[in-house]
Amino acid sequence: MIGRLETVVLDCPDPRAAAEFYAAVLGLEIVREDDDWIDLGPPGGGPDDRRLSFQLAPDLVPPTWPDPTVPQQLHLDIAVDDISAAQDAVLGLGARLISDDHDGFRVYADPAGHPFCLTYG
Template identity: 55%
Template structure:
């Protein structure tokens, strides 16, 4: 029996509304202000299709993880499943993502950083 249920995955970032907007464009869904309300909210929620949530929390002095970094940790990353890897790549780059790994284009996954520097993967289904 489970002791808990996952509520949301929370990403620290310098600008919660901007990062929520990035992921809303990538995943779809609805952005809602949380703590602090309005444009300068310290917490912003994104409810994605299917009812799952991502949350974004203001973190003054946020230092994004480095990938790859043998001396450090990526902390976590999101795997996002896509039907067309090339089309999805074009879309996330246009939204402000940057590639982190362009060495092997034959794989079924590619690694990027979101605008706040968090790594995520696009994975072909």
Template identity: 50%
Template sequence: MPLAKLGVVVLDCPDPLALATFYAAVVGGTPKADGDDWVSLEGHGGTPLAFQAAPGHVPPQWPEAARSQQFHLDLEVAQEELDAVEKEVLALGATALDAEDRERSFRVYADPAGHPFCLCAC
């Protein structure tokens, strides 16, 4: 029997509302602020996400051991929609980190706060 269950994935960032708005555009849902330093993403139907203000936030670098990514999000999209979704996340403010290999089933990006995430074909 597990000792606990996953409640929410929380991403530290300089601007919680801005990052929640980015992810709402990518995975759906509505940002809901709880003060200035916490925003939850509600109604998207996936694992709960929240965004917490972190003064002095230093984004991870991918791939670099000295500033390890520590974790990343895998976002599943239909294989035939991968190129179109890539264009949309880039327009929303994502940065391509490793998306050149078009034969691979995943592509790596950073969100506007610098957290790595992958678009994975399913």
């Protein structure tokens, strides 16, 4: 092993909005915040916990997947037990459904346009 995963970073025009969206989806909390950066981690977590981070990118061009004009660049797979309840929850938080014609997963965009999948089954 050369290193360990510290965080996955998503560029976004509004780090606070993106962090609040994923905090609600994943049950995480804000563990660090600067003017242009926010880290999420598990509640009561320690310094070695993996994080999900959001970096200010005011000129971000959101992915247009599946249209290849602007590739998806990165996406998260989020495992759920009840796809219908999870879909209702993420849509209520501002996500939009991109595609639901796959076995075992559905594709969404978060409020900033980043694709993510809810996986089930």
